Amino acid sequence: MKKLPFVTKEQVEKIAEKYPTPFHIYDEKGIRENAEAVKEAFAWNKGFREFFAVKATPNPYLMSIIQDYDFGFDCSSETELLLSDAVGAGGEHIMYSSNDTPEREFLLAEKLGAYINLDDITMIDKVDKALGGKFPKTMCCRYNPGGVFKLSNGIMDNPGDSKYGMTKDQILEAFRILMGKGVEHFGIHAFLASNTVTNEYYPALAGELFELAVFLKKKTGADITFINLSGGVGIPYWPDEEPNDIHVIGEGVHRKFDEILVPNGLGNVRIFTEMGRFMMGPYGGLVTKAINEKHIYKEYIGVDACACNLMRPAMYGAYHHITVLGKEDAPCDHKYDVTGSLCENNDKFAVDRMLPKIDMGDYLFIHDTGAHGFSMGYNYNGKLWSSELLLKEDGSVQMIRRAETPRDYFATLDCTPYYKKIRFDEVGC
Ligand SMILES: *Cc1c(COP(=O)(O)O)cnc(C)c1O
Numbered sequence: 176m177k178k179l180p181f182v183t184k185e186q187v188e189k190i191a192e193k194y195p196t197p198f199h200i201y202d203e204k205g206i207r208e209n210a211e212a213v214k215e216a217f218a219w220n221k222g223f224r225e226f227f228a229v230k231a232t233p234n235p236y237l238m239s240i241i242q243d244y245d246f247g248f249d250c251s252s253e254t255e256l257l258l259s260d261a262v263g264a265g266g267e268h269i270m271y272s273s274n275d276t277p278e279r280e281f282l283l284a285e286k287l288g289a290y291i292n293l294d295d296i297t298m299i300d301k302v303d304k305a306l307g308g309k310f311p312k313t314m315c316c317r318y319n320p321g322g323v324f325k326l327s328n329g330i331m332d333n334p335g336d337s338k339y340g341m342t343k344d345q346i347l348e349a350f351r352i353l354m355g356k357g358v359e360h361f362g363i364h365a366f367l368a369s370n371t372v373t374n375e376y377y378p379a380l381a382g383e384l385f386e387l388a389v390f391l392k393k394k395t396g397a398d399i400t401f402i403n404l405s406g407g408v409g410i411p412y413w414p415d416e417e418p419n420d421i422h423v424i425g426e427g428v429h430r431k432f433d434e435i436l437v438p439n440g441l442g443n444v445r446i447f448t449e450m451g452r453f454m455m456g457p458y459g460g461l462v463t464k465a466i467n468e469k470h471i472y473k474e475y476i477g478v479d480a481c482a483c484n485l486m487r488p489a490m491y492g493a494y495h496h497i498t499v500l501g502k503e504d505a506p507c508d509h510k511y512d513v514t515g516s517l518c519e520n521n522d523k524f525a526v527d528r529m530l531p532k533i534d535m536g537d538y539l540f541i542h543d544t545g546a547h548g549f550s551m552g553y554n555y556n557g558k559l560w561s562s563e564l565l566l567k568e569d570g571s572v573q574m575i576r577r578a579e580t581p582r583d584y585f586a587t588l589d590c591t592p593y594y595k596k597i598r599f600d601e602v603g604c
Pocket residue numbers: 228230231249251272366369370405406407408449450451452453546
């Protein structure tokens with residue numbers, strides 16, 4: 176399938192007059208239509224709730240769009256909890272799914288009334304200490320089945336190698352200890368594979384977790400009130416990938432629910448999800464301008480964004496589709512490496528990519544940066560964070576985060592005498 180951007184060259188030219196490139200831009204219409212589809216796909220489950228994984232796109236304007244669907248937020252750090260609190264989420268709209276957790280972070284999670292999801296059995300003592308022995312009425316435990324996780328098209332991931340969750344014996348023991356400490360209601364959670372572009376993942380995971388719920392209920396008598404399928408539902412980064420159908424996924428989970436939970440008296444269990452990538456990924460793009468070209472042993476196009484603005488290609492060799500705006504229908508008859516300016520040779524958005532002929536000043540739209548894009552940014556080489564823009568449903572554009580300036584970069588040095596000598600004026604900030 177041909178991948179087309181949600182903005183045109185003409186739109187981007189106008190936007191760039193006001194907000195210089197590079198910037199990440201998000202498509203409100205796409206976010207809303209997808210959120211609606213997620214809600215419908217799980218409407219069969221009365222207590223269903225999606226907790227958007229804040230780490231994917233931690234912007235309060237986007238988070239507040241998500242709130243219109245009565246969705247909540249999955250947080251794994253104090254800062255993400257603060258952000259969720261700032262947009263008015265609390266209580267049953269926050270899931271605290273952290274790992275390697277500092278003790279004091281449980282305090283804020285508890286204060287906000289969040290569901291606390293324990294990554295490990297040793298966290299029980301930490302929560303005990305942090306909260307002075309007073310446990311919330313509801314607690315969740317994260318499961319890791321070990322081994323490899325397979326679907327019909329092969330091995331998806333390797334839980335046995337992953338740092339998350341508890342073994343089956345540990346989760347059983349954790350339930351018993353927590354019940355002894357007065358916890359009344361329980362949830363279970365697992366995240367077994369990332370970016371799964373198949374409708375089979377959630378139903379297969381649900382099957383495993385539902386069986387585990389039946390086992391834990393039989394062994395302990397615990398009241399299991401929710402099952403959290405976590406994230407991992409993927410998106411088609413490549414043009415030839417078949418996108419997931421969230422309705423088929425929802426129905427697949429429904430079937431397992433009817434097969435396993437209902438006959439075991441667990442028909443009231445609420446299904447929770449913590450999707451990040453699926454909720455935002457396709458509805459964001461990184462817009463960057465071609466500013467240099469170089470012809471040596473290969474052909475290079477230098478753009479004004481770099482891996483600090485989008486780390487996935489450099490970090491995992493991830494594919495992100497690129498459209499040269501205004502040349503959507505031109506033949507892809509030039510082979511380029513599209514690079515940023517970091518002093519790192521892996522700072523390439525594309526390697527040996529066939530694209531239309533690129534002229535200096537062309538705008539490139541790097542697709543699918545709406546999740547794990549901006550948020551994975553960093554400041555290496557003194558590079559600054561870009562702005563984030565929202566293309567609203569009425570076609571207007573709102574800046575939802577300004578670009579960083581050198582003053583922001585140096586702000587943490589304001590405790591030193593050198594700070595006073597930095598020539599901010601000369602770079603116009
Ligand atoms: C990252 C993460 C998610 C979201 O994952 P996606 O692949 O973006 O859907 C959900 N839950 C937990 C605990 C995570 O760490």
